[in-house]
Structure formats: C-alpha cells, structure tokens
Amino acid sequence: MATKLFIVDDHYMVIEGIHSILQNENSIEWMGHASNADSCLAFLKNQRPDVILMDISMPGMSGIELCKLVRENYPSIYIIGLSTFNQQSFIKKMMDVGASGYLLKNATRQELIFAINEVSKGKMYVCDEAASTLRFNEKLQLPVITRREKEVLEFIASGLTNNEIAKKLFISVSTVDSHRKNILVKFEAKNIASLVKTALQLKIIE
Amino acid sequence: MATKLFIVDDHYMVIEGIHSILQNENSIEWMGHASNADSCLAFLKNQRPDVILMDISMPGMSGIELCKLVRENYPSIYIIGLSTFNQQSFIKKMMDVGASGYLLKNATRQELIFAINEVSKGKMYVCDEAASTLRFNEKLQLPVITRREKEVLEFIASGLTNNEIAKKLFISVSTVDSHRKNILVKFEAKNIASLVKTALQLKIIE
DNA sequence: AGGGAATTCCCGTTTTTCAGGGATTTTTCA
DNA sequence: TGAAAAATCCCTGAAAAACGGGAATTCCCT
Numbered sequence: 001m002a003t004k005l006f007i008v009d010d011h012y013m014v015i016e017g018i019h020s021i022l023q024n025e026n027s028i029e030w031m032g033h034a035s036n037a038d039s040c041l042a043f044l045k046n047q048r049p050d051v052i053l054m055d056i057s058m059p060g061m062s063g064i065e066l067c068k069l070v071r072e073n074y075p076s077i078y079i080i081g082l083s084t085f086n087q088q089s090f091i092k093k094m095m096d097v098g099a100s101g102y103l104l105k106n107a108t109r110q111e112l113i114f115a116i117n118e119v120s121k122g123k124m125y126v127c128d129e130a131a132s133t134l135r136f137n138e139k140l141q142l143p144v145i146t147r148r149e150k151e152v153l154e155f156i157a158s159g160l161t162n163n164e165i166a167k168k169l170f171i172s173v174s175t176v177d178s179h180r181k182n183i184l185v186k187f188e189a190k191n192i193a194s195l196v197k198t199a200l201q202l203k204i205i206e
Numbered sequence: 207m208a209t210k211l212f213i214v215d216d217h218y219m220v221i222e223g224i225h226s227i228l229q230n231e232n233s234i235e236w237m238g239h240a241s242n243a244d245s246c247l248a249f250l251k252n253q254r255p256d257v258i259l260m261d262i263s264m265p266g267m268s269g270i271e272l273c274k275l276v277r278e279n280y281p282s283i284y285i286i287g288l289s290t291f292n293q294q295s296f297i298k299k300m301m302d303v304g305a306s307g308y309l310l311k312n313a314t315r316q317e318l319i320f321a322i323n324e325v326s327k328g329k330m331y332v333c334d335e336a337a338s339t340l341r342f343n344e345k346l347q348l349p350v351i352t353r354r355e356k357e358v359l360e361f362i363a364s365g366l367t368n369n370e371i372a373k374k375l376f377i378s379v380s381t382v383d384s385h386r387k388n389i390l391v392k393f394e395a396k397n398i399a400s401l402v403k404t405a406l407q408l409k410i411i412e
Numbered sequence: 413a414g415g416g417a418a419t420t421c422c423c424g425t426t427t428t429t430c431a432g433g434g435a436t437t438t439t440t441c442a
Numbered sequence: 443t444g445a446a447a448a449a450t451c452c453c454t455g456a457a458a459a460a461c462g463g464g465a466a467t468t469c470c471c472t
Contacts, residue, residue, distance in 0.1 A: 010312050011220075011311040011312045012311075012312055013219075013224055013313065014223055014311065016223035017219035017221065017224070019226070020222050021219070105219050106216050106217045106241075107218065108218055109222075146417085146419085148418075148420095149418090149419095156399050157399055157402075157403045158399070158403065159397050161457085161459090163458085171421090174422055178419080180459080181461085190460085191365050192402075193362050193364070193365050193399070194364055196363075197363045197402050197406065200402075200403065352447085352449080354448075377450070378452085380450080380451050383429085383430095384449080384450075385450095386429085386430090387430080396430090397429080397458090398429075415471095415472095416471090417468105417470080418468080418470090419467080419469085420467070421465080421466075422463105422464080422466105423462105423464085424461105424462095424463090425462090426459100426460080426461075426462105427459080428460080429457080430456080431454100431457095432456105434451105435451080436451075436452100437449080437450065438447100438449070439447080439448065440446085440447075441445100441447100442445095
C-alpha cells in the first residue's frame with residue numbers, strides 16, 4: 001500500500017518541487033499540502049496521512065509546535081522535519097518533540113523517497129548533515145537555563161539594567177543580580193557583551 | 207521569442223519546483239540549473255541565458271558576489287535574486303550589485319512568471335514583501351560605522367573590556383572609550399547589551 | 413516525605429561602563 | 443590644497459556590572 005504523504009511548507013516552490021519529484025513514485029500517494037500550521041490541523045480533522053513533511057520555520061505557529069500537537073493528537077502520523085539550514089537547536093527540538101526524521105531542502109530525489117519510506121515503516125531517518133550537527137552538539141551542549149533566568153536574560157539583552165529588571169519583575173535587585181551571575185556562569189561568559197552574543201548565536205533568545 | 211532562463215540554487219527541491227512550475231509555460235525556455243556559483247560561471251562560458259534566477263545564500267561564493275561577477279562580465283544577462291527570508295541587508299546588497307529583481311521562495315506561479323517576463327524586458331521586479339522591507343530600511347537605515355569603530359565593536363561583542371581592547375589595538379583607553387561612545391550613539395543603544403543585540407540582528411557583526 | 417533545584421534575598425569590594433564635556437592630529441578625497 | 447571625516451587623546455563623577463561570598467524559602471519530582 002502506498003504511503004499517504006502530506007506537506008506543510010510556506011514556500012510554494014518547495015511544495016511544487018516535492019510534488020514534481022514524487023509524481024512518478026507510486027509507493028507514495030500525494031494527499032495535498034498546507035502552507036501553515038492552522039490549515040494543516042484543519043486538514044487532519046478529516047484526513048489521516050501516514051507521513052507529514054513539515055517545514056520548521058513558518059509564519060505563525062512553528063513546525064516545532066505543530067509537530068508536538070500532531071504527535072500528541074495523532075500518534076499514528078510520522079513526521080519528517082524539513083528546513084533550509086542545518087541549525088543545531090532546530091534539529092534537536094524537532095526530534096525532541098517527536099519527529100521521526102529530518103531532511104534539508106537540498107536533499108536529492110533518492111534521499112527524499114528513501115526517507116519517506118523508512119519513516120513510514122516507523123524507522124528514523126536523519127540526513128547526514130543534520131546527524132553530524134546533532135553529534136557535534138551533544139558534545140558541546142547548549143547551556144540549560146531556567147524559565148526565570150531566560151526572562152532576565154531577555155531583559156538584559158534588550159538593554160535594561162538590574163534595577164529596571166527588578167522593577168519589571170517585582171523582585172529585588174539582588175535577585176536579578178543573582179540570576180545574572182548564574183546566567184554568566186552557565187554561558188561561561190565573562191560579561192554581558194559576550195553573553196548576549198552567544199545567547200543570540202545559539203538562538204536562545206531572538 | 208521565449209525567455210531563456212537559468213537557475214542557480216543549492217536546493218534541489220526548489221529547482222525542481224521552479225522547473226515544474228514553468229514546464230507548461232512556453233514564454234520561458236528552461237536552460238538548466240547550477241547548484242553553486244562555480245558551475246554557474248562554467249555554464250556561462252558557452253551559454254547565454256536572458257535571465258538568471260539566483261539564490262542568495264549558497265555554500266561557497268554567495269549570490270551577491272556571483273551577481274556582481276555576472277553583471278560585470280555579461281551585462282546582457284538580467285538577474286533575479288531569490289531567497290527564503292525577507293532579510294533587509296540581503297535585498298539591498300543584491301540590488302546594489304546589479305540585480306533586476308527580487309523574489310521570495312513563497313512566490314506564486316503567477317508572480318514567478320510575471321517577474322521573469324518583466325525582467326527579461328529590462329524592467330525591474332521586486333516582490334511586495336521585499337519592497338516594503340527596502341522602504342522600511344530606507345527610513346530606518348542601518349547605522350554607518352567606520353572601520354575602526356567596527357573593529358572596536360567586534361572586540362566589545364566578544365567580551366573584551368575597554369582596557370583589553372586598548373592593549374590589542376595599541377591605543378589608549380580613552381580612545382577606545384570615545385569609539386564606544388560614538389558607536390552607542392550611532393546605534394541609539396543605551397548600553398552594551400542592546401548594542402550587541404542590534405548589531406547582531408542587523409548582521410553588522412556575526 | 414525528602415532532596416534537589418529554583419527562586420529569592422543580602423553584603424562588601426573592585427572594575428567597568430555611562431554621560432558629560434573638550435581638544436588635537438591624521439586621513440581622505442573632492 | 444583645503445575642508446570634512448576619522449582617529450586619537452584627556453578629565454570627572456555617577457551608575458552599573460563583576461566578583462566572591464552566604465543564606466532562606468518555595469517548588470517540583472520521585
């Protein structure tokens with residue numbers, strides 16, 4: 001039986017490309033596409049694909065949130081993440097949230113078909129580039145900061161002083177200072193400048 | 207006479223998508239594709255398309271450099287920039303370097319065909335999103351900093367203090383401080399944290 | 413129920429940044 | 443060759459961050 005495939009991507013050219021690539025592939029049945037998370041969810045109300053190819057960065061709800069939702073509500077559907085960039089945190093988050101595979105948009109026809117078939121059988125498929133990025137990151141691993149620390153970090157990056165942050169969060173300056181110190185340690189940063197830089201580079205803040 | 211089109215993009219799916227979209231369009235003749243700047247240049251040694259669709263971010267030479275080269279050596283070829291993101295600086299740089307148009311990868315079939323046809327006649331076509339980004343940026347325009355200021359900014363972002371920077375550059379702390387102050391004014395930042403954040407966001411430093 | 417993590421708070425000292433001036437010497441380029 | 447822009451240097455005082463400690467409470471998970 002052919003694998004029923006659905007695609008969520010906000011790039012028309014990519015959808016068209018995948019459609020065209022899979023046109024003569026009779027092991028895969030094209031169910032359609034959505035260009036954002038909401039239309040995807042609406043589609044799933046009545047239809048049940050076997051595999052969804054899902055772009056990670058989309059306007060509105062991201063592929064990561066969408067993946068989580070779909071996996072929670074329709075555990076029989078397998079998901080393959082799709083993105084342009086080989087971005088450490090994206091890949092990890094996508095896999096954490098239940099994706100079965102990960103492809104970059106420069107994948108070949110062979111790789112695409114192979115990935116869909118593997119995943120439809122319940123296996124995993126992560127493309128080489130993404131896999132090596134994951135391995136690299138396991139060694140280097142991202143600093144883990146708490147919810148509160150992240151809040152403080154965001155305020156710091158937007159230029160607020162400890163005093164201003166304290167007022168915003170209704171806590172004392174000492175507390176803010178403690179958080180700041182802990183964040184600096186976790187990031188192995190010696191001051192705010194390098195902290196903000198690495199936090200942005202690691203996409204921990206935007 | 208049909209417009210002869212060539213495509214440079216490192217994403218197979220996008221090439222395939224565009225190919226598929228243009229298959230039944232007889233005003234456009236598909237000449238082929240390259241997945242990087244070098245193969246594009248090699249192709250141009252013997253062939254002469256009318257229009258090149260060119261991805262901006264590619265491994266190796268970027269679309270911006272490639273665009274410049276092509277325009278210098280083959281001024282009869284018109285170029286349309288292509289990218290995933292609506293990124294201020296990219297669009298501007300691409301247009302500065304001689305591109306005739308700019309499309310995002312979520313363009314529709316109609317828009318794609320229209321853009322190619324317009325550009326082939328020597329006109330310009332910039333998609334709405336990109337155009338509004340350009341307008342937005344003209345008003346807001348990027349801070350212009352001097353070479354020295356950029357050097358200092360980079361050291362600041364990597365966590366060096368004024369003192370350390372002074373030693374590295376063999377200048378006095380006062381001078382570094384002056385640069386720092388000027389940079390802060392130019393970025394309208396109130397402190398280092400917000401400075402580093404906006405400098406990174408505007409891609410003025412990496 | 414117990415333990416660890418998270419969040420909260422405080423102190424004192426040193427270093428660095430911020431904000432406000434002003435001033436001189438090089439470069440650059442029209 | 444001359445004016446504008448860039449790069450250099452200096453001062454002072456206040457504000458904030460960095461450093462190095464310690465400690466109490468609350469939350470969460472097993």
